[in-house]
Amino acid sequence: MDPQTRDRLFQKGLEAFNSGRFYDAHEHWEEVWLETRNPEKMFLQGLIQVAAAFHHYSRANNLGCHNLLHAGLLKLECFPEEHWGLAIEPLRASVRRWLVPLRAGENPVRVRIPRIESRGNRQNSVRNK
Helix, strand or coil: CCHHHHHHHHHHHHHHHHCCCHHHHHHHHHHHHCCCCCCHHHHHHHHHHHHHHHHHHHCCCHHHHHHHHHHHHHHHCCCCCEECCEEHHHHHHHHHHHHHHHHCCCCCCCCCCCCCCECCCCCCCCCCC
Protein backbone atom coordinates (compact mmCIF):
# COMPACT_ATOMS: atom_id res chain seq x y z
CA MET A 1 0.00 0.00 0.00
CA ASP A 2 1.42 3.36 -0.98
CA PRO A 3 1.79 6.16 1.62
CA GLN A 4 -0.99 8.29 0.12
CA THR A 5 -3.47 5.42 0.35
CA ARG A 6 -2.44 4.72 3.96
CA ASP A 7 -2.82 8.38 4.90
CA ARG A 8 -6.20 8.58 3.14
CA LEU A 9 -7.53 5.46 4.90
CA PHE A 10 -6.20 6.62 8.25
CA GLN A 11 -7.88 10.02 7.80
CA LYS A 12 -11.15 8.36 6.73
CA GLY A 13 -10.98 6.29 9.92
CA LEU A 14 -10.45 9.41 12.01
CA GLU A 15 -13.37 11.18 10.34
CA ALA A 16 -15.59 8.13 10.83
CA PHE A 17 -14.63 7.85 14.52
CA ASN A 18 -15.33 11.52 15.16
CA SER A 19 -18.68 11.21 13.38
CA GLY A 20 -19.74 8.29 15.57
CA ARG A 21 -19.36 5.71 12.79
CA PHE A 22 -17.19 3.43 14.88
CA TYR A 23 -17.56 0.32 12.77
CA ASP A 24 -16.40 2.27 9.69
CA ALA A 25 -13.45 3.71 11.64
CA HIS A 26 -12.46 0.19 12.65
CA GLU A 27 -12.65 -1.00 9.05
CA HIS A 28 -10.54 1.85 7.61
CA TRP A 29 -7.88 1.58 10.31
CA GLU A 30 -7.76 -2.19 9.98
CA GLU A 31 -6.78 -1.85 6.31
CA VAL A 32 -3.80 0.25 7.39
CA TRP A 33 -3.05 -2.03 10.36
CA LEU A 34 -2.71 -5.06 8.07
CA GLU A 35 0.20 -3.38 6.26
CA THR A 36 1.96 -1.84 9.25
CA ARG A 37 4.72 -3.17 11.48
CA ASN A 38 5.23 -2.71 15.22
CA PRO A 39 5.34 -0.52 17.16
CA GLU A 40 2.97 1.44 14.92
CA LYS A 41 0.86 -1.67 14.39
CA MET A 42 0.19 -1.73 18.13
CA PHE A 43 -0.82 1.96 18.06
CA LEU A 44 -3.33 1.26 15.29
CA GLN A 45 -4.64 -1.79 17.12
CA GLY A 46 -5.28 0.39 20.16
CA LEU A 47 -7.30 2.84 18.07
CA ILE A 48 -9.16 -0.03 16.39
CA GLN A 49 -10.05 -1.57 19.74
CA VAL A 50 -11.35 1.74 21.09
CA ALA A 51 -13.47 2.23 17.96
CA ALA A 52 -14.79 -1.34 18.21
CA ALA A 53 -15.58 -0.75 21.90
CA PHE A 54 -17.84 2.18 21.10
CA HIS A 55 -19.48 0.14 18.35
CA HIS A 56 -20.24 -2.52 20.98
CA TYR A 57 -21.61 0.19 23.28
CA SER A 58 -23.96 1.38 20.52
CA ARG A 59 -25.32 -2.17 20.45
CA ALA A 60 -25.85 -2.26 24.25
CA ASN A 61 -22.91 -4.62 24.78
CA ASN A 62 -21.32 -2.99 27.83
CA LEU A 63 -19.11 -5.98 28.61
CA GLY A 64 -17.66 -5.98 25.09
CA CYS A 65 -17.22 -2.22 25.35
CA HIS A 66 -15.36 -2.56 28.66
CA ASN A 67 -13.08 -5.34 27.44
CA LEU A 68 -12.11 -3.57 24.23
CA LEU A 69 -11.63 -0.18 25.92
CA HIS A 70 -9.34 -1.82 28.45
CA ALA A 71 -7.32 -3.63 25.76
CA GLY A 72 -7.10 -0.52 23.59
CA LEU A 73 -6.03 1.67 26.49
CA LEU A 74 -3.21 -0.73 27.39
CA LYS A 75 -1.83 -0.38 23.88
CA LEU A 76 -2.28 3.39 23.66
CA GLU A 77 -0.52 3.88 27.02
CA CYS A 78 2.73 2.92 25.27
CA PHE A 79 2.70 6.03 23.07
CA PRO A 80 3.37 9.72 23.73
CA GLU A 81 0.66 12.28 24.45
CA GLU A 82 0.66 13.24 20.77
CA HIS A 83 1.28 10.63 18.11
CA TRP A 84 0.71 10.64 14.35
CA GLY A 85 -0.55 14.19 14.71
CA LEU A 86 -3.30 13.13 17.13
CA ALA A 87 -3.93 14.17 20.73
CA ILE A 88 -3.71 10.74 22.36
CA GLU A 89 -3.74 11.76 26.03
CA PRO A 90 -7.25 13.28 25.92
CA LEU A 91 -8.47 10.07 24.27
CA ARG A 92 -6.81 7.95 26.97
CA ALA A 93 -8.30 10.15 29.71
CA SER A 94 -11.76 9.74 28.22
CA VAL A 95 -11.35 5.97 27.97
CA ARG A 96 -10.32 5.89 31.65
CA ARG A 97 -13.50 7.85 32.54
CA TRP A 98 -15.58 5.34 30.56
CA LEU A 99 -14.00 2.38 32.31
CA VAL A 100 -15.03 3.55 35.81
CA PRO A 101 -18.80 3.03 35.44
CA LEU A 102 -18.33 0.03 33.14
CA ARG A 103 -16.21 -1.72 35.81
CA ALA A 104 -18.97 -1.04 38.32
CA GLY A 105 -21.51 -2.65 36.00
CA GLU A 106 -23.14 0.71 35.32
CA ASN A 107 -24.07 2.37 32.06
CA PRO A 108 -21.74 5.34 31.39
CA VAL A 109 -24.55 7.47 29.93
CA ARG A 110 -23.18 10.65 31.51
CA VAL A 111 -19.73 10.24 29.98
CA ARG A 112 -19.39 11.70 26.49
CA ILE A 113 -18.04 9.50 23.74
CA PRO A 114 -14.67 11.03 22.89
CA ARG A 115 -13.50 12.64 19.70
CA ILE A 116 -9.89 12.29 18.62
CA GLU A 117 -8.34 15.71 18.12
CA SER A 118 -5.93 16.27 15.28
CA ARG A 119 -2.94 18.44 16.14
CA GLY A 120 -1.99 18.86 12.49
CA ASN A 121 1.60 17.74 13.11
CA ARG A 122 2.00 14.58 11.06
CA GLN A 123 5.72 14.04 11.79
CA ASN A 124 4.94 10.44 12.64
CA SER A 125 2.51 10.00 9.79
CA VAL A 126 1.18 6.63 8.83
CA ARG A 127 3.92 4.62 7.20
CA ASN A 128 5.09 1.07 6.99
CA LYS A 129 8.11 0.97 9.24
